[in-house]
Amino acid sequence: MSRKVRADIHLDAIVHNYRLARAQAPGASAVAVVKANAYGHGAVPVARALAAEADAFGVACIEEALELRAAGLAQPVVLLEGFFDADELPVIARQGFWPAVHSEHQLSWLEQADLPAAIPVWLKVDTGMHRLGFDPEAVPAVVERLRACAAVSEVLLMTHFACSDEPEKGMTEHQLARISTLVEALETGASMSNSAAVMAWPAAHYQWLRPGIMLYGATPFEHADPVAEGLQAAxxxxxxxxxxxxxxxxxxxxxxxxxxxxxxxxxxxxxxxxxxxxxxxxxxxxxxxxxxxxxxxxxxxxxxxxxxxxxxxxxxxxxxxxxxxxxxxxxxxxxxxxxxxxxxxxxxxxxxxxxxxx
Structure with a gap:
């Protein structure tokens, strides 16, 4: 190789950073987010490095999940954008993927599906980000439908914080209050902590963390953070x-x-x-x-x-x-x-x- 451009990927640093994320909430499990080719680091090599550590992997779509399966990764894979077509559902069931459900059309596809095995569903709640998810007021009825659905084995609530890296805005407290009320009332598990929330919002940890950028040694914050000081560049x-x-x-x-x-x-x-x-x-x-x-x-x-x-x-x-x-x-x-x-x-x-x- 004559042109000396290169990116050295420090897999030991990624393992260290995953462990640091888990250490913030010892009782929680953690999805290692490897979407977008593991943020440019290489999804398969990163996932293999984390294979002995990660409780699950997180990707955007089924194509990214199938790449992990083809490489021999056996952990559950969370499809963070869910499924884009009803035809994906049998594959999701066979491969052990856990899809997000964020819209009525996905819910209808599930209710009509005849799957080889029931699948866990991560129900997306729109607590203020306003990209994907059901309005909080609609969630109890949606949970009832999912629990009655033969294709669904378990329901977990999830949301995404808009400003967890900017605590001065007060948005996270608002979002956290909205989903916490639902989790308590509906008696479900929950996942709401992106990297910033893993690092700085312990009240948001719940059952499943979703560390992303912190796995790769970069801080989501503009300000100093004690957890960020322990990250290692990947x-x-x-x-x-x-x-x-x-x-x-x-x-x-x-x-x-x-x-x-x-x-x-x-x-x-x-x-x-x-x-x-x-x-x-x-x-x-x-x-x-x-x-x-x-x-x-x-x-x-x-x-x-x-x-x-x-x-x-x-x-x-x-x-x-x-x-x-x-x-x-x-x-x-x-x-x-x-x-x-x-x-x-x-x-x-x-x-x-x-x-x-x-």
Whole structure:
């Protein structure tokens, strides 16, 4: 391999982070969320690393679940968006998948289904996110229908928090109160804790946690959090310097001539760009590490390359290793410079970047 772009996936870190999630609620089970190719880390290798630990896996759709089964993973798999067609239901029953049910049409399909085995259902309650789910007022009647349905073996309530990473907004308390009232009245189990709630909302833990971004070592919070301090980065994205230029004062670097300096600048060109999934929105000043020393991105990111400031790194040159994020540089910090969140940086990494598993 000549182009030195790579993503090193630290599977030991993912196992550590899963255990950290479980430790926040020792009495609860935890769904390891591996949707979207395990947030860009590789669903099958990640699931295999967690096979001895995970109580269940979480994916968005049946195609992602079948990939895990084909790889030999035997744990229950929660279909977080449920099923998109009635024809999926026999497969779900045979494979031991646990679907979310969020809409009347799904409920009707279940009631009409003749399945080889009854399946557990995770009933989605819309407590304020307003994407998917039944209104809380409708839930008692829906639960009654599901409990009377021959295709259903068990009903668990689930919801998703809109602002669990922003406690100052008060939204989580509102959502938690709405679903807790239903759980108590209907005597069901519940799952409502995404990563932020796992880390900071113990009242929301209930029977099933759903850690996602925290498995991959990134914090969902903009503020400091004691649990986040224990996370370990699961991916190190790196490349190398492929050229060095001495740029005179007043000259610009990159597309749009967005960067120029009043002083001469030594600029290194790195084999990494938005064609690899590194964000084009990364601004001048975005931190990078060159041979383990911190410096900054200068100019615009292009499809295959970006440029970094080597002025204060006289020993850096062609072949120097560049860490774009990883164990020494949190992806959450890079995300702030890109005006985005770590989820997008990790999931947008393209297949052109080879993954190496440790």
């Amino acid at each position: 991916m190190t994205l790196s490349s190398e310097i492929i050229a060095v230029r001495e740029v005179p004062a007043g000259e610009s670097v990159g597309y749009g001539a967005t960067f120029s300096s009043e002083h001469p600048v030594r600029v290194g060109t790195v084999a990494m760009g938005y064609g690899d999934g590194y964000s084009r929105h990364a601004r001048t000043g975005t931190p990078v590490l060159v041979d383990g020393q911190r410096t900054r991105l200068v100019g615009r990111v292009s499809m295959d390359m970006l440029t970094v400031d080597l002025t204060d790194l006289p020993h850096a040159g062609v072949g120097s290793r560049v860490e774009l994020w990883g164990r020494q540089l949190p992806v959450s910090e890079v995300a702030r410079w890109c005006d985005t969140i770590p989820y997008t940086l990790l999931t947008c990494l393209t297949p052109r970047v080879p993954r190496s598993y440790e």
